[in-house]
Amino acid sequence: MTTPRTVLVTGGNRGIGFAIAEEFLAQGHRVAVTARSGEGPAGSFTVQADVTDAASIDAAFTAIEAELGPVEVLVANAGITRDTLLMRMSEEDFVDVIDTNLTGAFRVVKRASKGMLKARYGRIVLISSVVGLYGGPGQVNYSASKAALVGMARSITRELGARGITANVVAPGFIETDMTAALPEAQQAEYKKNIPAGRFATPNEVAKVVAWVGSDEAAYISGAVIPVDGGLGMGH
Numbered sequence: 001m002t003t004p005r006t007v008l009v010t011g012g013n014r015g016i017g018f019a020i021a022e023e024f025l026a027q028g029h030r031v032a033v034t035a036r037s038g039e040g041p042a043g044s045f046t047v048q049a050d051v052t053d054a055a056s057i058d059a060a061f062t063a064i065e066a067e068l069g070p071v072e073v074l075v076a077n078a079g080i081t082r083d084t085l086l087m088r089m090s091e092e093d094f095v096d097v098i099d100t101n102l103t104g105a106f107r108v109v110k111r112a113s114k115g116m117l118k119a120r121y122g123r124i125v126l127i128s129s130v131v132g133l134y135g136g137p138g139q140v141n142y143s144a145s146k147a148a149l150v151g152m153a154r155s156i157t158r159e160l161g162a163r164g165i166t167a168n169v170v171a172p173g174f175i176e177t178d179m180t181a182a183l184p185e186a187q188q189a190e191y192k193k194n195i196p197a198g199r200f201a202t203p204n205e206v207a208k209v210v211a212w213v214g215s216d217e218a219a220y221i222s223g224a225v226i227p228v229d230g231g232l233g234m235g236h
């Protein structure tokens, strides 16, 4: 029987984050999710928060600590895309994606680390993307934000590894969510040709891996990049 932990999933109201929250709940943990809109799965504690706003993150953590106790497992999942070719990408497109995907992860990790250091226990899982290290046309902003999470996880590992805290990156490939539904059919078919598994994955296939990396059992894995991409990014 695994020890029930307090888990926080950012962006847990839909897509991959929702599935991750469901999986931790199914495994008997106390689960909080942040959402800007909507709710996490039944049984989770939803707090409104925007990862681009440090004050709203701090307030969310304070509410979670009061309701469920200090966060022991953090899944930094909230993310956005603003895809367009480099020549057309505005500085705003670039900075907005970095602010949500990278600085947003920094804000929640920093706030979570307080309680983790005190407890000398923590699991930090940063949701990156195959595109982080593989690259993607039209995704200069997104790819840069996701690649940077690798350096973040590895630096956290070097800083906090001796305190019972791990930090890892999970790098999904193409997953069936609102984010990929926005891709034109022809582009989806083209991507599938390049995926050895020949298909996109369900959010639950990512959630299972995240829940394991975030478990007590995964104590000796830190600074790793774990792909869940049907073989798309092999070697990257």
Ligand code: NDP
Pocket: 010, 011, 012, 013, 014, 015, 016, 017, 034, 035, 036, 037, 049, 050, 051, 052, 077, 078, 079, 080, 100, 127, 128, 129, 130, 171, 172, 173, 174, 175, 176, 177, 178, 179, 180
């Ligand atoms: P969705 O677009 O379905 O959901 C994105 C989630 O992030 C929503 O819960 C959204 O909240 C939240 N979010 C976005 N911006 C903010 C913000 N500023 N503050 C708080 N929450 C925010 O995405 P997916 O489920 O597909 O993706 C989840 C993560 O997985 C992302 O980091 C994404 O980059 C990554 N990923 C996805 C892949 C895919 O194929 N789908 C592949 C690889 C990685 P709200 O509903 O309020 O907007």
